[in-house]
Amino acid sequence: xxxxxxxxLFIRDFLLSIIQIIxxxxxxxxxxxxxxxxxxxxxxxxxxxxxxxxxxxxLTIDGTKIVSTEMIMMLDQNQHSxxxxxxxxxxxxxxxxxxxxxxIGMINNDGDISYIPIKDIKHGDILRVITNxxxxxxxxxxxxxxxxxxxxxxxxxxxxxxxxxxxxxxFSNVKNHDIVQFYMSPIRWYYRLSRLLFIEKPxxxxxxxxxxxxxxxxxxxxxxxxxxxxxxx
Numbered sequence: 683x684x685x686x687x688x689x690x691l692f693i694r695d696f697l698l699s700i701i702q703i704i705x706x707x708x709x710x711x712x713x714x715x716x717x718x719x720x721x722x723x724x725x726x727x728x729x730x731x732x733x734x735x736x737x738x739x740x741l742t743i744d745g746t747k748i749v750s751t752e753m754i755m756m757l758d759q760n761q762h763s764x765x766x767x768x769x770x771x772x773x774x775x776x777x778x779x780x781x782x783x784x785x786i787g788m789i790n791n792d793g794d795i796s797y798i799p800i801k802d803i804k805h806g807d808i809l810r811v812i813t814n815x816x817x818x819x820x821x822x823x824x825x826x827x828x829x830x831x832x833x834x835x836x837x838x839x840x841x842x843x844x845x846x847x848x849x850x851x852x853f854s855n856v857k858n859h860d861i862v863q864f865y866m867s868p869i870r871w872y873y874r875l876s877r878l879l880f881i882e883k884p885x886x887x888x889x890x891x892x893x894x895x896x897x898x899x900x901x902x903x904x905x906x907x908x909x910x911x912x913x914x915x
Contacts (some may be wrong), residue, residue: 714758714854716767716779717832719845722812724750731834731845732761736883742842743787743810743817743849751840754873755885758835758893765833768800772820776811778846779830785851785859787842789819797851797859810849839870 719731722741734740738753767779770786780786785797789808803822811820836843841852841863853862876884 714765714781714784714833714835715845715850716765716830717761717834718830719778719834720847721836722844722847726815731836732759732832734834734836736885737877740838741812741844742838742840743812743844744840744842746817748812748815748817749840751838751843754837754839754869756834757837759833761832763833764829764831767828767830768803769826769828770800770803770809770822771824772809772811772848773823774811774813774818774820776809776820776846776848778848778850779828780845780850781833781854784854785856787849787851795849797853799854812844812847837866837869839873841866 715731717730717732720728721731721734722728724739724741726741734753734756736753736755739750740753741748742751743749765781768782769777769779771777778786780800782801783799786800786803787795787797787810788803789810790796795810803825805822805825807822808819809822811818835852835854837852841859843850843852851859853859856862873884
């Protein structure tokens with residue numbers, strides 16, 4: 683009987699972990715970058731975020747280094763919807779627009795990086811930016827809210843990317859970037875395994891507006907199995 687008990691506990695914990703992944707995926711898909719955002723490929727070419735393709739290799743920041751990451755999927759996109767964005771401008775004249783709960787990297791008082799919602803960014807907060815291939819710290823000198831048309835939410839292997847040469851998270855509507863990145867591990871493992879098996883687009887080729895069918899399908903599963911947990915934020 684004890685073996686059955688432990689098996690049940692294992693299954694329960696496994697299902698809860700899957701549900702957590704589902705909720706992370708859903709919440710991440712509801713925060714985005716504006717359509718005028720540029721991302722940087724590893725060949726240093728900058729392209730509009732809407733042009734990103736699965737498997738594209740991008741630049742991001744890891745610690746004190748500029749490193750490469752890979753585009754896994756576009757969690758959400760809409761070319762035509764009008765959305766309210768927070769636009770921030772730094773002293774180095776870097777500028778980017780994100781939806782209110784999207785996370786952006788800020789250097790805290792200890793010198794560590796904290797990813798916080800852009801709506802919580804204040805004048806004088808320090809961001810990491812790239813200029814001439816080097817990482818610099820630059821203070822926020824202006825914050826404004828503006829309506830723009832179109833938004834995109836790419837997901838990368840590292841959970842981060844450079845947007846208009848500013849360090850930002852792929853995640854939104856969550857309290858801790860690192861925990862979310864941990865829970866997204868199975869998605870990354872599946873993607874990497876699929877690529878090793880020469881499957882070019884493991885999650886399909888999303889070319890229409892709306893939340894990715896993977897995120898939508900996971901939402902429906904969560905709604906059936908454990909609807910009360912969907913209050914997760």
